[in-house]
Amino acid sequence: MFNCNVIAIDLAKNLFQVCKTDKNGKVIYNKAISRAKLKELLIKEKKSLVAMESCSGTHYWARFAKQAGHYVKSINARQVKAFRQGQKTDANDALAISVAARQSHIKESRLLSVQEQCLQGMECMRDLLVKQKVSLSNQLRALLLELGHAIAQGDAKLIQAIPEILEDAENELTHTFRFSIQVIFRRFIDTIEEVKLIEEKLREIVKEDQICTRLQALEGVGPVCAILMKIALGNTTHFKNGREAAACFGLTPVQHSSGGKEKVGSISKVVGSKKLRSALYKGALAVVCQLEKRESRSQKDIWLRELTVRRGKKVAAIALANKTVRTAFALLKHNKEY
Structure with missing residues (x-):
């Protein structure tokens, strides 16, 4: 794999820095190109080692390079940093990726398929909604606690307490404050329903997936953990x-550890x-x-x-x-x- 040209790509959104080196490590070019030009370059170039840092877009470009007939190596950004010389520029970063790609001891990062990326994306969205639900719950509890309304832990207790507080005409809460609490509370309820919808889809995937079913037999492994392990x-x-x-x-x-002493x-x-x-x-x-x-x-x-x-x-x-x-x-x- 290392007896070929290396095309190192410093990934970005629209403008990519590409450094091409020969099998001896000599730089052939190091230039910035657009997204469309990068696709043309990967299609036209002969079989090479395409290297890039593990970041946003890595899996897409790795799949594209493989379809174009290239070898692909994705490297952790921390490992690439050790090979960068001079100041941090796109050109120096691309050259560092090229050097790091030739090191046999550096372990490459794992690349995901489209299906795995979609599954990972669903879990990320579920996680985001759960964080938003917790944030909304904490906001409601904190504001009402400052006004003397202590609410017990748990979503069910909060859902039960908020309507009672809003309907109580003797608690001296202003009309505009009640309206604002109701808006946030409605958002909280909607977020709970959205979490349930995504979790339902994830459970359907887990039931149909043999790997996830086998993994759930392990101690302490539920649907979410099974998906992440898969x-x-x-x-x-x-x-x-x-x-x-x-x-x-x-x-x-x-x-x-050092000098034979293990710590x-x-x-x-x-x-x-x-x-x-x-x-x-x-x-x-x-x-x-x-x-x-x-x-x-x-x-x-x-x-x-x-x-x-x-x-x-x-x-x-x-x-x-x-x-x-x-x-x-x-x-x-x-x-x-x-």
Whole structure:
């Protein structure tokens, strides 16, 4: 793959910086071109290694380059930064991508299909609506609490309390304030319904998808977590083993070792798939909490109970999430049931 020209693309919205180097690393050109010209260039160029940073548009351009007959390599922006020389310009960025693409030790980022991107987009929209629902709920509670109306936790309590407060003529709320509260409350109700609609569509997809059905058999894995794991682990050839997948998702301790002395710390809060790790952790924590209320049914339950006693619930939940990812990888790689 590396005995060919490299076409490094610094992606943007309309104007792209393209750096072409030969197999010896000599720059042939480094220029800015439009979106239409980039498509023409990829079609006309002979088979090359097309490299780009992992960012918005990467999956689309990677699929387009593959259809044009090129090799494709997507690289994390943090890894590219180490190879940039001089000030940050589009030309220097494109050249850095070209240099980084030739490094055999740099692991490329995974590319998604159109179906996987659409599924990921649906989950992002659901997540956005949930955040908006929580934001609206907090706003209503905070404003009314300042006026002496304390509302219990939970959406059901809020939905019950707001109409009662608005209909109470003796609470001294002004007419305009009541109107504003009603507007925000209506938006809150609409957002809840919109979340339910998207979740219903996601549940339909999960029921029809064999991979998601198999993944839901794992402890602490629900529909949302199954979708996120399918997107992350759909191409099992991207990882060598389950341990590498768990490390990629940020479920392994950070190491800072030198001179033969190994120092192992906590999990990193910077690297990894934060959304997937959060979903796995919440599911695993629910399993750990439920384990206290029932008897152990398997060797995994015994291991988890002993770990909880020894290290606490949160460490046990992360350990279970790690094991869940490694088990899911093995299931998908060998096409087996749990």
